[in-house]
Amino acid sequence: MGKAKSATIRTLRNQLTSAIRLRKALIGILMLAIALGLLLGPKWEGDSTLLLILSMFIAFISLGLAYTGLSQAIMGWSKETEIDFDKQDVRHYTASLFGRSRPFTIAFLKIDAMEPVKPEFSEQGGISLQLKDNQDRVMMTIGLFDDEDDALMCKRQMLECLQKHQSDPS
Numbered sequence: 001m002g003k004a005k006s007a008t009i010r011t012l013r014n015q016l017t018s019a020i021r022l023r024k025a026l027i028g029i030l031m032l033a034i035a036l037g038l039l040l041g042p043k044w045e046g047d048s049t050l051l052l053i054l055s056m057f058i059a060f061i062s063l064g065l066a067y068t069g070l071s072q073a074i075m076g077w078s079k080e081t082e083i084d085f086d087k088q089d090v091r092h093y094t095a096s097l098f099g100r101s102r103p104f105t106i107a108f109l110k111i112d113a114m115e116p117v118k119p120e121f122s123e124q125g126g127i128s129l130q131l132k133d134n135q136d137r138v139m140m141t142i143g144l145f146d147d148e149d150d151a152l153m154c155k156r157q158m159l160e161c162l163q164k165h166q167s168d169p170s
Contacts, residue, residue, distance in 0.1 A: 008085040028069030035062035071097040
């Protein structure tokens with residue numbers, strides 16, 4: 001039985017453009033070919049053990065990159081962000097064919113600043129929010145919001161939720 005989602009969770013996914021999906025698929029296929037070529041191709045009898053270890057390392061790294069690229073190309077999204085106003089945290093997931101990754105979570109209390117920015121890759125216009133710590137380092141970029149007003153409204157909701165929590169001692 002799955003856990004019930006709170007009514008105060010906002011979910012945002014970055015839908016990938018067709019060109020980016022195609023690029024991820026092509027790179028994934030190339031990485032899969034490299035991995036399978038190294039794993040099933042040459043025979044390493046009598047050769048250097050260091051060469052064998054290096055080729056196996058490259059093969060398994062290529063296999064991981066192929067899995068990531070192909071699964072994101074098939075699913076059409078690579079990142080998902082859940083903003084939970086009840087638990088006062090932001091959870092970041094990445095796409096996988098076998099489900100989402102384990103979440104990277106940031107509590108509202110750790111966020112010192114939020115700035116709207118234009119996203120690197122987006123299918124439609126949209127805007128993202130950068131969550132920064134007290135040393136002005138970007139901890140996470142969330143989005144894709146429809147427009148800057150939507151991003152600022154979410155920022156305002158997060159700040160109100162945090163202020164309400166700080167003023168309520170229970």
